[in-house]
Amino acid sequence: MAELILHHYPESPFSEKVRAIFGAKALAWRSLQVSMVMPRPATIALTGGYRRIPVLQVGADVYCDTALIAEYLDDQGTGPTLFPAGQLLAAQTLARWVDTELFWAAVTLRFMPENMGNFFADPGAAQAFAEDRANFAQGAQVRRPSVDEAKARYTRFLAEMEAQLGDGRPYLFGADWSVADFAVYHMLWFIHAGGGMADWLASHHHASAWMERMRKFGQHPGKPISAEDALAIAHDAEPLAVEPGSDIPGLSPGSEVQVAPVDYGVMPSHGTLLRCDTNTIVIRREHALTDAVNVHFPRHGFGVTRN
Ligand SMILES: N[C@@H](CCC(=O)N[C@@H](CS)C(=O)NCC(=O)O)C(=O)O
Known part of the structure; x- marks a missing residue:
């Protein structure tokens, strides 16, 4: 191949x-x-x-x-399939929601000044990024939520995730992963890459443990x-x-x-x-x-x- x-x-x-x-x-x-x-x-x-x-x-x-x-x-x-037949609708629907609705909240949260970390090497890189993404946004049909709205959306999502993982299951839908685990993982990875919201995740013990489990998969260069x-x-x-x-x-x-x-x-x-x-x-x-x-x-x- x-x-x-x-x-x-x-x-x-x-x-x-x-x-x-x-x-x-x-x-x-x-x-x-x-x-x-x-x-x-x-x-x-x-x-x-x-x-x-x-x-x-x-x-x-x-x-x-x-x-x-x-x-x-x-x-x-x-390893197991990403698309387990018994959870297909739930896993695909969650992945699609996370990749769109939670994504735009994540963009708002990631670019809050206190959560930016070292995203840009220098002011020149920030300027080039702003100009590039202005072009990228031409013709777009999405709405980026305000900080308050994004925080509320993420708070609610984390609470629901914590509840879902509360019975000790290793992955969102049970013993095996699905595509939804990888969609949720990359969104949390992005939100928390800047370091400014670490306590949000740390206060959710099941979600934190799940995140550490998923994070290991990303370390395969x-x-x-x-x-x-x-x-x-x-x-x-x-x-x-x-x-x-x-x-x-x-x-x-x-x-x-x-x-x-x-x-x-x-x-x-x-x-x-x-x-x-x-x-x-x-x-x-x-x-x-x-x-x-x-x-x-x-x-x-x-x-x-x-x-
Ligand atoms: N639904 C797409 C979303 C891809 C996406 O939004 N990618 C971002 C980067 S993570 C992007 O292309 N941003 C503009 C760019 O990099 O030019 C997918 O699942 O691949």
Whole structure:
């Protein structure tokens, strides 16, 4: 099998979700560290426009969004499934809520002056970040809560989590992990990375113990790879065969389309539609640096339209 190459940066919470899954499932991975701000030429050459981080590259196949990356990785490595059938609705619904509603509260909390820690190396980095994220926010359809609202949302969530773990279970839904554990983990990892809210977690004993259990999974480093080598791997590989199909009337396989998140970071990827079903959207792209690649997106949270 081709190597798992994660395009990510250390401070990225969604990347931490994938890094922890690599650790939990004992998967070897390659680390392509990208800048916290644009430009990211190698990653964009592969995705064709989608700019959110992380992105998983496997040969000439590129998987966007951690919801889809988690599904892809679930079939690999060791350990229980991330998607246990008996808890599927609860685990997926919690993961989706955490990745959206709790995420925006987490952003508010992480960037409170008293919780920023050393997020920015210097004022220049802070300025570059502010300008980059102003571009990123163009066209977004999300509302970032106020500090009071974010604190209330997180207080309530921590209390519910503490109650759920109160019977001594090791993971949120019982003896084994699910995708929800990794979604909640990366959000708490982000909120607490600055150190200014440590007592919030410390006062919840079950949640703290769970967090320490999860944190260990994130300590499974990847072997660094350069952007040039990652592009060469894509160039020399063939994308996986995809059965053509589309469930959108009037948008048949072979149509030139754009695919973009519907909520934020809405910069689209352009390509030829290979497949669109209830679970995924797959497009084919050509680029001089990569040759043919398939770019895969989850259907949930993404829109596909004719170019
Ligand atoms: N739903 C997406 C969210 C990804 C996301 O919001 N990533 C953040 C970084 S953690 C991002 O892309 N921020 C802007 C950037 O890094 O350019 C996923 O699960 O992958």
